[in-house]
Amino acid sequence: MAVDKSVLVYERVSRETFSEEICHKRLPAVLRGLDLGHATRRWTADYLKEKVGKRSVKLHVCPTERMDFVGKNFLYKTLPFDEFVTRASKSTQCEFFICKEEKYYLRSLGDDPRKDVADIRLQFPELAGDISIPQLFSQEKLFSSVFRISSAGIHLWTHYDIMDNLLIQVCGHKRITLFHPSDALYLYLCGDKSAVLNIDDPDLTAYPLFNQAVKHVCYLDPGDVLFIPALWFHNVVSLDFSVGVNVFWKQLDDKFYDPRDTYGNKDLLPAARAFQIGDRAVKALQELPDDYCDFFARQLVSRIQNKCYSKT
Template sequence: MAQIQSYSNLDQGQFDKLVSQDFPFIISDCNFGSCLQKWNAEYLSSKLNGSSVKVHVSEEPVLNFLTKNFRYETQNFGEFLQKCAHPDGDQQYLYLRSIGVDKRGRDVADIQKHFPQIADDLVMPPFANFCTDIDCEEEGTTKCTKRHLFSSVFRISSKELVVWTHYDMVDNILLQVKGEKRVTLFPPSDAPFLYIRGDKSEIADLDQENIEAEYPLFSQATRLDCHLGEGDAIFIPALWFHTTKALQFSIGVNFFWKDRQLAAFYNRTDVYGNKDLIPAADAYSNVDKALKHLSKLPPKYRQFYLHMIIARLNKELTE
């Protein structure tokens, strides 16, 4: 498989062509605004100290969503930043993935809306061709051909913190503003090798010793690692599995957008961009029903029909 390439001075046509290839790429030397010069713990503390944020807190650097080795705490933004950037002797690993303010969890993350004190520091890259018209209808009735932002997500993490391997339903650009970060990706075709539960992998620590002893299929996966320095960004296509490791105190931003052709299939209650498309969710439900029916049969017959179903699915993959 090809390696992740880096591109600079992109224009809209080049960006569109690269996105259409459905393969990650790094964006360097791009103007994302004064955030690249301003944003650090001290500056953000001075701007956001009066606000509060909900953060992940763990005694372990590798966060595992499936085992929940972390807890959620609401903290003062300034205090959170200082603990995150300048940890004391009792090391805690802190992680902010910004969310909306709706207590019912129905609000999509939006830096312009939820962090207006610093919103002007962040510039949307012209090559991404994002629509900024708040009156524009994005769900299929408009002739607008621009990309419509689904969400803009603030991410801040302690040094060494690892975010679990997962996939999203929407394309995104991850901008590294402060610090350095390792991004590891796997193509969608690697799903059989990553021990997926829901949208997340059971393999929490990709750097653990003897990983293949516990997860033997992982040896067949195609791992792509890349390094993001300050000011670098990476395009992560929908359905690509990815995980990040903060090599230093880290500040970043995600720009997520939906595929207009899939507008009718997105789950409208999805505020994170990771709920499966409606037809896929229905298909999963039918698989569960099929397995329940087959469980009534003796093992010999159950295995026979499971093999028959697998054969039909493999045929679909090759046609």
């Protein structure tokens, strides 16, 4: 079994340092000592409820701590924001949808999720002035700013994003486990998500290759910022009631991104085309007898490895 690796920590980085020494390396990094405004002092549960009030929000409700996006073990519900925060900040509920121990997770959406990206300035203007987004990237590349609130104990499934992002931890504490993009073959992917729910005690009968994946682990305190490079898989555990903001930006030219993608999680356009071609190739090979299919499939894989795999 591979030994867990720690994520490097940097203090009070400038934009130049971030660009030249951190972002350029394509490795995750914890950034400390950045100016995040008043949010880390103000954003208590009571303050959030007072500022936002009873405006309705859509959220995930899960009967267990471990959310499963593949198996869909949660419900989508709507609650007044203040009631949601009250529930999310408690361990047991007097009123509930599923059970007394249910957990809550909010990932803010655009006003029309089919057309609009998440923007804390638009969806939560009462709070946006409290937080200062670190100016570590070109603002014209900004894609979205996602407001997040989690109940204590919530495990968010392992997944990757196609854009670089900063996870700003405002309130509470998180454990983040990351996996290098090259470990994709060990994570049993269903789209952009891993089927391995319990990364701490995985079922190695069902997922025998998982132990070959190397974990990069860090813990975030209030005021910490985690840089997550595009394509790095990450699994997030909220150790207590947790509030944060994710800021995503396009590190590549706009032509690579699907203009209809408001969540920022669709594969890049060349990759999406390649997957479609790959599906047709698999279907064509399956017309052959098994031994012939196996023979030519291995040749196809070899061609892709020789042409596309990184040599480093």
